[in-house]
C-alpha cells in the first residue's frame with residue numbers, strides 16, 4: 001500500500017511540476033517557436049526498455065522484427081518499464097512485426113503485472129515494479145510537444161560514476177540534425193527527477209545486526225594433514241586419527257600474494273531496473289542520480305549487479321593459517337570488486353568447520369569498505385570441513401527476510417573448499433538449488449591421485465552445482481592462483497540472465513498426469529492422448545533431481561501407471577508412456593483426483609511444485625468438487641483439459657483459479673496438440689510470477 005501511495009504522490013508532484021513548468025514557459029512566443037520547429041521522430045531498437053528512457057511521454061519509431069521472444073515484455077496493456085518498448089507495442093496490437101511509429105506514455109508502477117499471449121508475443125508476469133508505461137497509436141496530442149531526441153539513463157561502468165550527475169539529463173547530441181528545441185517534456189523530466197530524489201532515503205538504512213562470534217573448535221578428522229600450517233591452537237590436529245604422512249603438504253614457498261585490482265572489474269552490460277528495488281519505490285529515478293546524490297562517500301552499490309550473496313568460507317584446521325589469510329584477502333577483493341550496496345549486491349559470510357556460523361548476514365555491512373574491514377577481523381574456527389552441513393544451514397537460515405534477503409534479486413551461495421569437504425554436499429546442494437539458491441563452488445588444491453582415496457564424495461563439485469558447462473564451478477590448482485578467479489567469478493555472479501539454472505518452470509516440478517481411460521475415448525484417441533502427455537513431458541527437464549513425471553489412468557477405477565520416483569530420464573518416461581495400455585470403462589474423475597493425491601502427490605518432494613494435468617473426454621459420474629478442492633488446498637496446481645464431451649463447468653471446478661489459465665477445451669482429439677505450447681506457457685508464466693524464496 002505504501003508503495004502505491006508513494007507512487008501516487010510522485011505523480012501528483014509530477015503533475016504539479018508540469019503545471020508549474022508550463023506556467024513558466026507559457027510565454028506565447030516560446031511555445032509558438034517550439035511548435036514551428038520540425039518534429040523528428042526518434043528511432044529505437046527492439047531491445048530498448050522503457051526504463052532506459054527518461055522522457056515521460058514520447059513518440060518513437062520501432063524497427064521490424066520486435067516480435068522476437070528475446071525482447072522480454074512484462075504485463076498486459078500496462079507494461080512494467082523493464083519491458084521492451086517495441087515488444088510491448090507488438091503485444092498490445094498497436095504495432096505489427098513490421099515496425100512503425102508508436103506513442104508511449106509513462107504511468108505509475110503497479111503492484112503486479114499479468115503475463116498473457118497476444119499478437120504472437122508471450123508477455124510475462126512480474127510481481128511489482130515502480131514504473132509502467134502504456135502504448136498507443138502515434139496520434140500526437142494537441143498541445144503536447146514530443147521530444148525529437150530521447151533522453152536515456154546511461155549505464156556506464158560503476159567506476160565512472162562520480163561527477164556525472166548531470167550527464168544523464170543532457171540531451172544526447174545527434175550528429176547531422178539541426179539544433180533541437182528544448183522541449184517542455186525534457187524540462188519536466190529533469191525537474192521530476194530532481195524533485196524525487198529528495199524523497200530518497202539515506203544510504204545504509206540497515207541496522208547492523210549481531211554476528212555470531214567464532215570460537216575455537218576441537219581438532220578435525222580430515223585425512224589430509226596440514227601440520228606445517230596449523231595454527232598453534234590446533235596443534236593437536238597433528239595427532240588426528242587417519243592422518244597419513246603420505247599426504248602431507250608442503251608449505252608452498254613464501255611467494256608474495258598478488259593482490260588483484262578489484263575496482264577495475266568491468267561488469268557486463270545489464271539493466272538497472274530489476275525487481276525488488278524496495279528503496280526506490282518513490283518514483284522513477286535515474287541511476288546516476290542515486291549513485292551520486294549522497295554527500296557521504298559511501299557507494300549505494302553497483303545497480304548492474306543486484307544479487308544477494310552468501311560466501312561460505314573454509315575454516316577447517318587443515319587449511320592452515322596462511323591459506324586462511326589468502327582466503328580472507330580474496331573475499332575482501334571480491335567485496336571491493338562487486339561494489340556492495342543497498343541498490344547493488346549485498347553480501348554475507350558464513351564460515352564452516354565442524355559447524356557453520358554466520359559472521360555477517362546481508363544487512364550487517366552494506367558497503368564494500370565496511371565489509372573489507374570486517375573480513376579482516378574474521379578468525380579461523382578450525383575443525384572439520386563440513387561444507388554440506390554449511391550449505392543446509394545457508395538454505396534454512398541465511399536467506400531469510402530477517403537476514404536481509406530482498407526477495408527479488410537472485411540468491412547466490414559461493415562455497416570455497418580447500419581440498420575436499422569432510423561431509424557430503426550433493427543432497428544439501430540439491431535442496432539449496434531447489435529452494436532457488438544458485439550454488440557456485442570454488443575448489444582449491446583438489447585431491448591429487450594418491451589423495452583421492454580420502455575423498456568422501458568423488459566429483460563433489462559436479463554433484464553440487466547445476467550442470468551447465470562449468471559455469472558454476474572453478475577448480476584452482478593453488479591458493480596462490482586464487483586471485484585469477486576473481487574477475488570471472490564477479491562476472492558470473494552478476495549475470496542475472498544465466499543465474500536461472502537453479503530453479504526454473506521446467507526443472508523443478510513433480511508433474512502428475514491423470515488420464516481418462518473410459519470407453520468413450522476409444523483406442524485411437526487414447527493413443528493421441530498419450531502422445532499429448534508425451535509431448536508435454538518432452539518440454540520438461542526430466543531427471544531424479546529436476547522435474548519428475550508420474551501418471552495415473554482412470555475409469556470407474558484407478559491405477560498407478562508409474563510414480564514420480566520410477567523413472568529418472570526423459571527417454572524412460574517417454575518409453576513408459578508408450579507402454580500404457582488402454583483400460584476402457586466408466587468415468588469417475590472425482591475418485592481419480594483423490595487417488596492421484598494419495599498415490600502420486602503424497603510422494604512428491606518438498607520444494608517441488610506439484611502440477612496435476614488431468615485429461616478427460618466426458619462428464620464425471622461422481623462429484624469432482626471435493627477432491628478438486630482438496631487438491632487446491634494441498635498446493636497441487638491443477639490443469640484440466642477437456643475433449644469432445646467434457647463439461648466445461650466441470651473443468652473449471654477441477655482447475656486451479658483462475659480457471660481461464662488452467663482449463664482448456666478442445667472439440668476434437670486431433671486438436672489436442674495445439675494446447676501443448678499453451679499449457680507450458682501458462683505453467684512458466686505462473687512460475688515466473690511467483691516471488692522467489
Ligand SMILES: *[C@@H]1O[C@H](CO)[C@@H](O)[C@H](O)[C@H]1NC(C)=O
Nearest residue numbers: 528531532535672673674676
Ligand atoms: C506431438 O508431437 C508430434 C511431433 O511434434 C506431433 O506430430 C503430434 O501432432 C503431437 N501430438 C499431440 C497430441 O500433441
